[in-house]
Amino acid sequence: MLMHQLHSYLNAYASNPVTDEDFEIIKSHFTNKTLRKRQYFLEEGEICKHFAYIIKGAMRKYHVDDQGKEHVVDLYIENWWAGDLESFVMLKPSIYYVDACEDCELMLITNESKIKLCSQLPSFNQFLLKLDERNHIATQRRITSTISSSAKVRYDDFASCYPEFLQRFPQHIIASYLGITKETLSRVRSQVS
Amino acid sequence: MLMHQLHSYLNAYASNPVTDEDFEIIKSHFTNKTLRKRQYFLEEGEICKHFAYIIKGAMRKYHVDDQGKEHVVDLYIENWWAGDLESFVMLKPSIYYVDACEDCELMLITNESKIKLCSQLPSFNQFLLKLDERNHIATQRRITSTISSSAKVRYDDFASCYPEFLQRFPQHIIASYLGITKETLSRVRSQVS
DNA sequence: TTAGACTGTTGACATTTGTCAACATTTTAT
DNA sequence: ATAAAATGTTGACAAATGTCAACAGTCTAA
Numbered sequence: 001m002l003m004h005q006l007h008s009y010l011n012a013y014a015s016n017p018v019t020d021e022d023f024e025i026i027k028s029h030f031t032n033k034t035l036r037k038r039q040y041f042l043e044e045g046e047i048c049k050h051f052a053y054i055i056k057g058a059m060r061k062y063h064v065d066d067q068g069k070e071h072v073v074d075l076y077i078e079n080w081w082a083g084d085l086e087s088f089v090m091l092k093p094s095i096y097y098v099d100a101c102e103d104c105e106l107m108l109i110t111n112e113s114k115i116k117l118c119s120q121l122p123s124f125n126q127f128l129l130k131l132d133e134r135n136h137i138a139t140q141r142r143i144t145s146t147i148s149s150s151a152k153v154r155y156d157d158f159a160s161c162y163p164e165f166l167q168r169f170p171q172h173i174i175a176s177y178l179g180i181t182k183e184t185l186s187r188v189r190s191q192v193s
Numbered sequence: 194m195l196m197h198q199l200h201s202y203l204n205a206y207a208s209n210p211v212t213d214e215d216f217e218i219i220k221s222h223f224t225n226k227t228l229r230k231r232q233y234f235l236e237e238g239e240i241c242k243h244f245a246y247i248i249k250g251a252m253r254k255y256h257v258d259d260q261g262k263e264h265v266v267d268l269y270i271e272n273w274w275a276g277d278l279e280s281f282v283m284l285k286p287s288i289y290y291v292d293a294c295e296d297c298e299l300m301l302i303t304n305e306s307k308i309k310l311c312s313q314l315p316s317f318n319q320f321l322l323k324l325d326e327r328n329h330i331a332t333q334r335r336i337t338s339t340i341s342s343s344a345k346v347r348y349d350d351f352a353s354c355y356p357e358f359l360q361r362f363p364q365h366i367i368a369s370y371l372g373i374t375k376e377t378l379s380r381v382r383s384q385v386s
Numbered sequence: 387t388t389a390g391a392c393t394g395t396t397g398a399c400a401t402t403t404g405t406c407a408a409c410a411t412t413t414t415a416t
Numbered sequence: 417a418t419a420a421a422a423t424g425t426t427g428a429c430a431a432a433t434g435t436c437a438a439c440a441g442t443c444t445a446a
Contacts, residue, residue: 065342085326086330129318136328136329140266141279146339147265150402181405184404187425187426365392374435376436379394380395
């Protein structure tokens with residue numbers, strides 16, 4: 001079982017370690033799922049019933065505009081969470097697709113379970129707050145970079161911040177994440193830094 | 194006292210109303226502050242010791258790049274929170290400025306108080322989670338819009354999503370928030386929708 | 387009240403980035 | 417094994433946006 005990965009992960013965010021008993025409770029609220037490369041986890045119009053903790057693999061979230069163009073909004077690898085929060089908490093049909101960029105092993109949780117765990121285990125609540133904090137900070141940096149910098153600088157920032165991602169996602173997906181075309185990314189990469 | 198505004202605001206986010214006793218505890222952790230238009234709440238290099246709940250007024254957070262250009266990262270009005278979370282929780286010098294775009298009345302809280310309230314009052318913890326959720330969702334939409342759409346569409350989205358902001362912030366600040374120049378915004382506005 | 391800052395618009399031109407097409411390699415599915 | 421799909425690069429050109437300068441109206445502080 002790869003469950004222990006979630007346990008270490010939770011501990012990394014908690015101020016005090018999560019006890020084995022608490023972890024048993026947490027574990028009981030998750031289910032396992034595997035996805036093959038290119039399979040959908042979520043499709044536009046669906047309600048996001050689960051959030052996915054990624055044990056292994058890589059995923060992306062993207063939006064398809066009126067002209068049918070894909071825009072990658074998020075990239076995820078091991079120890080990240082995939083899903084559409086807006087749909088998950090508001091029970092609204094999602095405007096996003098989430099799919100697997102590699103074969104994936106996931107652990108899924110429903111919103112009811114999340115709420116139950118929050119009220120039952122203060123450490124879980126605390127964990128979620130820390131997670132949101134971290135997420136908020138990363139997003140803030142991303143927005144700053146997006147509105148302030150040229151394509152080249154954005155790519156360099158991304159590459160130095162998430163070097164692994166360069167190995168794991170194809171360039172056209174990274175380009176889309178950065179809000180530029182694959183051609184522009186290709187050209188930007190061939191410039192010296 | 195305008196404290197009751199915070200109380201209603203908290204209630205709007207809680208699943209059960211915040212009792213008067215709980216609110217007394219919460220209130221005791223806040224201090225009041227006023228800012229005149231154009232005064233700083235936070236300057237680059239400082240540690241963000243307080244987060245500000247805005248009772249009245251309007252503020253912005255911005256970043257100054259190597260070439261001395263300002264890039265507005267966030268806009269805030271009544272019932273929003275202003276500050277730099279990264280600096281606040283990590284005690285790192287901030288890379289942002291936060292200043293008042295109108296005369297402001299604020300209620301300030303430190304990170305220690307926030308942590309204390311979280312552990313003492315589950316309802317406060319819950320409140321923060323909801324707030325982060327809402328913030329996360331809004332930010333997700335903003336990123337989607339920024340990487341997917343032209344200047345005109347971004348402005349129209351912004352205008353329909355935050356019509357008040359058009360009245361309260363000058364155009365060059367909105368332009369910067371949208372990641373475009375004031376000249377481009379001026380031109381985009383003169384096109385018919 | 388007055389000079390200076392702040393705000394907003396417009397024109398001419400430069401730069402960045404996108405679009406479309408062609409092509410080569412690699413990976414994937416049958 | 418083979419065809420199709422996915423990935424990545426390049427060129428020619430188009431479109432979007434930025435830059436800089438000039439200008440005018442409004443607000444603000446001494």
